[in-house]
Amino acid sequence: MRFQTASAVNIAAALVMAFAVGTALMWISGYDPLSSYSAMLITPLSDWVYFLSALAFSAPMALTGLTFSLGLRAGLFNIGAEGQVYMGALGAVAAAYLLGGPAVLPLAFAMGLILAVLWSSVPAVLKIWRGVNEVISTIMMNWVAYWVTIMAVSTAFANPLQPEESVKVPEPARLTPLVPGTDFTAAVPIAYAAAFLVLIFLKYSVWGYRISVSGYNPIAAKSYGIKPERAVLVAFALGSVTAGLAGVLQVVARPPSYSLARNLANVYGLGFDGITAAMLGRGHPVGVVLASIFLGIMQEGARHMQIEAGTPYEFVKVIQGLIILFLALQLLRK
Amino acid sequence: MQVSLKEIHKVFSDGTHALRGVSLDIYPGEVLALLGENGAGKTTLMKILAGIYKPTSGEIYIDGKKTKFKNAREALRLGIAMVHQHLSLIPGLTALENIAVLEGAGLGPISGEVRKRAEAIAAELGFEIDWDRDVEELPLGVRQRVEIVKALYWGADLLILDEPTTVLSPPEVKSLFQVVKNLKQKGKSIVYITHKIPEVLEVADRIAVLRRGLKVAEFKPPYDAKKLVEAMVGELKTESVERSGETGERPVLEVVDLWVYEGGRAVVQGVNLVVREREILAVVGVEGNGQEHLVEAVVGLRKYKGVVKIHGGYAYIPDDRHGKALVLEKTLVENAILGKEAEFSRRGLISWKDAERFTAKLVEEFGIVTPGPWAFVKQLSGGNQQKLVVGRELSRNAKLIVAHQPTRGLDVATTEYVQHLLLKARNNGAGVLLVTSDLDEAYKLADTIAVMYRGRIVAIGSVGEMTLDVVGKKMAGL
């Protein structure tokens, strides 16, 4: 199976239609569309602090968007980023629990990424070994990850001082804001750099080439010595690295808490936002970054919308769902 | 029903010119045999008559009236039904359900009327059919009978049977001939597509022969089998291609007692083959006798039992270039390095500059017509796509070249060119395993000819020993 990506015209049309339907929805539920949209899209651009905050929102979405994009390249519909984000965050929290001082930081990355890769290996192996559809297996793994993480955060890694969150990353190990007074930490440049590396990987590396060939035509790949199973493994593994990175960064580089909320609020839904970012970004790393910035602006704008226009925060998710729906309307399967 | 096809041309979207102006009349109550090699255009012509393909140009007259079919349904409504070689019953449905689909949707069960009529038609033809079994579980011969009943249930006046005996055992073949005679007696017209000469001798009232998209001859009884063969395969051109150097001693491919299974059935049964340096070994046979499985086992696409030894690497020109050789959505450059991407990379990164240079060389050397090396392969014509595949594969400088139907669907000039390239590779020391159903090609290129029938090599010998007469007989299992 191969999924066609959208053209710029498709995307523009989807945006217009989604915002049009959104207008109707707001009007029906008694909110003011004009001031809502203005608060959602203009306010974040009106102030540096807001904009940097929008970029901070974009970082994890860009990373999970890369997960989904890597899957698409290999012909996979990998929606397991959500659970892999949890695992990344869990690894970071475990590091904070095990050690103290600056050493927590490298251990957080190591443990988070290892856990995420291990998590993704289950659907990858099931796919190769038993032909289990990755849509079902990754969703199930997401739910298992959800409960594993919640359990860990509320037991072993619980914070005795603050019952609503896990143990905190010690101060010397934190990636604090690069611009004081904002949420803009090293997470943002790290995420964009990851996108750049994925771009290089897809465009220039032998394995990027092989993944892409077997995504388009696994039989041709096999005829000339490329193992499609390996391409699946590589796509899953690399995807889980970026997703895991998103989870780690949400813990070590996200003020103010530098911990994992007990209800997972600071990681919940990031994996699915990545699907939106990947589709809007046409599965291309640069597109994914641009799309995640757009989504970040919407998310930052959602706060302002709720305050300025009284429209519920969740409305941005409605708009995002509509955008993908209108994209699907235009995307034809080859 | 009287049908006239006038000057039918068909060019497929990949550029294959399958029919080059064929005219044909079909009269009521006759059995017309359409004889020709694989790829001659028989099936394409009949699919046009059955409304499945649209002709590129040409006209169809039914009982003197000019007719255009939008789809197969319209042809059916006029009484033209086709029984396909790979039968087209809907799997997962029972035999009766396959017929009842016609009745349309409804909340009720299948009416007793349908069963009664179907059973009556079957009884008249002497068929015994288990109507309530999933058609997938029925033997192929029975499935074919279901298809025939289905066609008659629709009220077909003209029945097209496409290679009907490929799926049948010898006794079933016999009773099929009886069925054809019965149908004729009822005034039905039958078009019998085949490449098997003994069969046409048995059933045909008239024979039309197609070769490479043209009708080359028509025959009426009494038939001369030798003339039929000549019309079918064309005059044998003797050694028009340059060949130099004797076959060497060193083997490049050794196949020992090879068995390949599919769905529990042994489709390759104990094949032994050796291809040596400077040798083209042509494996000929009617398609579906295990050649495809043999090739795929040799290149490692299929599991097998037995021994396959390749000395000095191999190049692979598959039969289906879209499905197996190319990624249409990618560029020439990306396709040119398929299978040799590691050679173009340093420390895991591909040098697209080198790849582009290599592609430009292929384009020039093999005369590939393209807007440029970064054009998408789907933009190329079928012939140029094949040149890209052949060019890429020959540039591997492998000792063994596995070529499976390398010229199918190509125009005459490209066919000649590809054949020339294979021969040149042989002269330069490579061994070629050529699997083809085009006997012209086999005789033109081969040093050795092997005939494959029902998964076995039933005859093998030098081109000199293997006369057309022998090969034809062996191919037909005689």
Place this chain on the structure above:
Amino acid sequence: MIDLLLLQALLAATPILLAAVGEILTERSGVVNIGLEGLMLLGALAGPLFVDYLKYKVGAQVPDPLWPLLAILASAFVGIVVGLVHGYISTYLAGDQIISGVAINLFAAGAVAYGIQAYWGVAGYKQVPDWAKADPYVVATFALALAVFTWFLLFKTRLGIVIRACGEDPESAFNMGVDVNKVRLLATVAGSALAAVAGAYLSIAYLSVVTKEISAGRGFIALANVVFANWNPLLAIAGAYIFGFFDALSYWLQTMGVGRYEITRMVPYVATLLIVAGVMGRAKPPRALGKPFKRE
């Protein structure tokens, strides 16, 4: 205690059965809808919201027993609308069925969270009042009957033959006069309506709340059940019951104080993974599943 567990399993099985039976109908016609999860969510919100609106904002006078029925119908209506969109994309537009399904899930997640907030002004959690509640055993019985009926429809009627023909070999079906895209659209609409009703069951009969995560993966478990049942509604009963059993088991273990709550909550998902991995080898999907039918 054990018999209670078995009854609980029946109730837990019902939403999975409803959605799976609907999806079997859809997939037998050749369309795949991975938006079941989203449809459940939308259905869970639509029913309670509609009757609340009717009662308090419109002031409609309705005999009490009718409220839950109206709620279910409202959910079904939403399912039909979404099913028309997905069906139209999947048939006449020959669009991408997987992306469309994902879009339904994403949209529903946002719309339900937004809807709860916008209508009731609470964040993601709303109790369903007693007057709107349905008896879960009635719905469970209905679901069982529906599974049997769907089996009958698919395998014993002419309509069923036509539906299966569209899913196995649309080209041949078309050649025999079947309007393939119309059949597929209708099957998709019916399947979507059932998934939405499954959602209504969750909110008004089973859990008595509306939350923004009420479906909790059940839509995907239903998809897994379709594979497990080998696209047969009768086997889907068994499958749903197995999945439901693990779901109920997790609550049962919890009330028994066995194991940690979070571990028992994982049971249905792990069980689903194992079961799907176990049956995958013999699963035989309709041959034309997910492939749009285009006339040249």
